[in-house]
Amino acid sequence: MTEIRPLAADDTIRQALDEDAQAQLDALMAEVAEDPSRLGRTFPAAARRTGRGPLAGADDVLLEDAVRVSLVQTAARSLDPEALLAELREVYRYGDNDEKRAVLHALSGAPADVDGTDLLLDALRTNDTRLVAAAMGPHSDRLDDDSWRQGVLKCLFTGVPVASVTGLARRADRELAEMVQRYRREREAAGRDVPLDVQVVLDACAASTEHDQQKDS
Amino acid sequence: MRIFDPHIHMTSRTTDDYEAMYASGVRALVEPAFWLGQPRTTVGSFTDYFDALVGWERFRASQFGIAHHCTIALNPKEANDPRCAEVLDVLPRYLAKDGVVAVGEVGFDSMTVEEEKAFTRQLELAVEFELPAMVHTPHRDKEQGTRRTLELVTESGLAPGMVVVDHLNEVTVDQVDEAGCWMGFSIYPDTKMDEHRMVAILQRRGLDRVLVNSAADWGRSDPLKTSKTGAAMLEAGFSADDVDRVLWRNPIEFFGQSGRLLVDPDLADDGSAGADASATFEGNSILRGSRD
Numbered sequence: 001m002t003e004i005r006p007l008a009a010d011d012t013i014r015q016a017l018d019e020d021a022q023a024q025l026d027a028l029m030a031e032v033a034e035d036p037s038r039l040g041r042t043f044p045a046a047a048r049r050t051g052r053g054p055l056a057g058a059d060d061v062l063l064e065d066a067v068r069v070s071l072v073q074t075a076a077r078s079l080d081p082e083a084l085l086a087e088l089r090e091v092y093r094y095g096d097n098d099e100k101r102a103v104l105h106a107l108s109g110a111p112a113d114v115d116g117t118d119l120l121l122d123a124l125r126t127n128d129t130r131l132v133a134a135a136m137g138p139h140s141d142r143l144d145d146d147s148w149r150q151g152v153l154k155c156l157f158t159g160v161p162v163a164s165v166t167g168l169a170r171r172a173d174r175e176l177a178e179m180v181q182r183y184r185r186e187r188e189a190a191g192r193d194v195p196l197d198v199q200v201v202l203d204a205c206a207a208s209t210e211h212d213q214q215k216d217s
Numbered sequence: 218m219r220i221f222d223p224h225i226h227m228t229s230r231t232t233d234d235y236e237a238m239y240a241s242g243v244r245a246l247v248e249p250a251f252w253l254g255q256p257r258t259t260v261g262s263f264t265d266y267f268d269a270l271v272g273w274e275r276f277r278a279s280q281f282g283i284a285h286h287c288t289i290a291l292n293p294k295e296a297n298d299p300r301c302a303e304v305l306d307v308l309p310r311y312l313a314k315d316g317v318v319a320v321g322e323v324g325f326d327s328m329t330v331e332e333e334k335a336f337t338r339q340l341e342l343a344v345e346f347e348l349p350a351m352v353h354t355p356h357r358d359k360e361q362g363t364r365r366t367l368e369l370v371t372e373s374g375l376a377p378g379m380v381v382v383d384h385l386n387e388v389t390v391d392q393v394d395e396a397g398c399w400m401g402f403s404i405y406p407d408t409k410m411d412e413h414r415m416v417a418i419l420q421r422r423g424l425d426r427v428l429v430n431s432a433a434d435w436g437r438s439d440p441l442k443t444s445k446t447g448a449a450m451l452e453a454g455f456s457a458d459d460v461d462r463v464l465w466r467n468p469i470e471f472f473g474q475s476g477r478l479l480v481d482p483d484l485a486d487d488g489s490a491g492a493d494a495s496a497t498f499e500g501n502s503i504l505r506g507s508r509d
Contacts (some may be wrong), residue, residue, distance in 0.1 A: 039312070044313040045313060045315075047315055048315055048454065048476060048477060094310050096271035096272055096275070096313065096314050096315065096316070097271070097272040097275065097276060098271075100272075126272075126273070127273075128272070128276045129276075130276070176229045210276065
């Protein structure tokens with residue numbers, strides 16, 4: 001009932017798996033198709049039953065993430081948005097950080113009526129850069145402006161490339177620019193390097209502010 | 218020298234330790250769930266700790282080039298507190314996870330009825346989840362505790378080769394050896410074992426089924442005791458291959474039985490992938506468990 005966009009096409013995933021691993025994938029998919037509440041039981045073992053590592057044919061996608069998001073996609077077909085969210089919260093709560101990251105990627109492919117803001121905020125409170133990066137993907141559209149700006153600043157602070165932040169050109173504003181300027185001043189006062197991404201964010205803020213001014217005039 | 222420390226509590230250690238461990242050759246480790254010095258009073262305190270073992274600590278180790286694994290269990294000390302015993306019900310969630318390579322530390326602390334109950338239940342979980350078990354032996358009355366441990370292992374039906382009995386010494390090693398279990402030795406600055414006594418045991422009975430660990434935690438301990446034992450072995454005339462066997466291949470063999478290792482078993486000394494890993498590592502078969 002709910003359509004989740006997969007992280008990689010089924011063909012791409014299958015090409016990365018040998019015959020035995022493909023059979024394992026089929027079994028996992030059949031299990032959640034029959035009973036979506038099995039999602040939490042299939043998630044932990046998904047990587048060791050299929051595979052892990054960079055996925056050939058997809059940029060910056062890990063095989064284990066792609067498999068887990070496909071499991072969510074299959075389970076979601078028989079769940080309404082509310083029930084899907086309840087499942088995802090449970091899987092995230094008891095997941096290791098690989099499982100949590102996959103939930104965040106699944107949210108990134110979720111329709112507008114699925115709101116996992118609470119999970120994004122949890123991920124942004126961690127210092128695991130893989131979770132922070134995943135939280136600032138497409139689903140970060142749901143974050144309010146304050147939380148979103150803090151997320152961008154956290155990316156700069158923890159070294160997550162801001163290229164992975166969704167909507168930077170659109171949402172960067174004067175307030176974010178001021179926060180990033182203060183961060184830059186602090187780095188400079190301490191005699192430390194300023195990450196190159198600081199300028200990327202400031203440029204985005206300038207362009208977006210200029211755009212707004214043109215709209216207003 | 219490549220080192221797999223099969224028992225170390227990194228949650229209690231600093232990033233300086235991670236750096237020094239990497240420099241000494243440590244590329245992989247197992248962090249067994251244990252008590253924190255301060256007794257826990259709720260199940261939630263355990264689940265947060267378990268979450269850290271499969272979450273934050275694994276990430277932290279990866280930042281220093283070290284593959285972090287863990288074991289999950291209700292430890293014998295806290296098995297005596299009824300407020301904590303309910304944690305047995307949430308263990309299955311964690312025992313299903315990647316990188317969880319054994320049920321542990323289980324065993325005895327003061328040899329109470331409650332401890333034996335939790336120990337027996339967790340040996341059943343090891344059988345159910347097809348995982349090895351890591352058994353802690355008591356500091357006090359170690360000989361009797363080890364004897365009862367081996368009886369319970371036999372009753373559980375878990376194969377002796379799936380069990381490591383830890384913190385052994387000259388007095389307890391032979392009964393564990395005869396039972397066919399793996400033998401764990403914790404090398405400490407001034408208690409348990411030291412590296413020269415360890416070498417003497419290896420000279421007497423050989424390298425089979427032996428795991429050498431630092432068991433470093435929040436107490437006075439040394440996370441570099443594994444490499445110091447390797448140096449003591451070389452000094453005593455053991456070959457570099459013998460050291461590799463004890464400090465790398467033995468823990469890989471024991472914990473590999475879980476099908477949950479997150480490290481390339483053929484990892485070279487310099488951290489590069491093993492000679493034949495390119496064919497399988499990215500194609501994933503090395504990291505896929507054979508038991509699923």
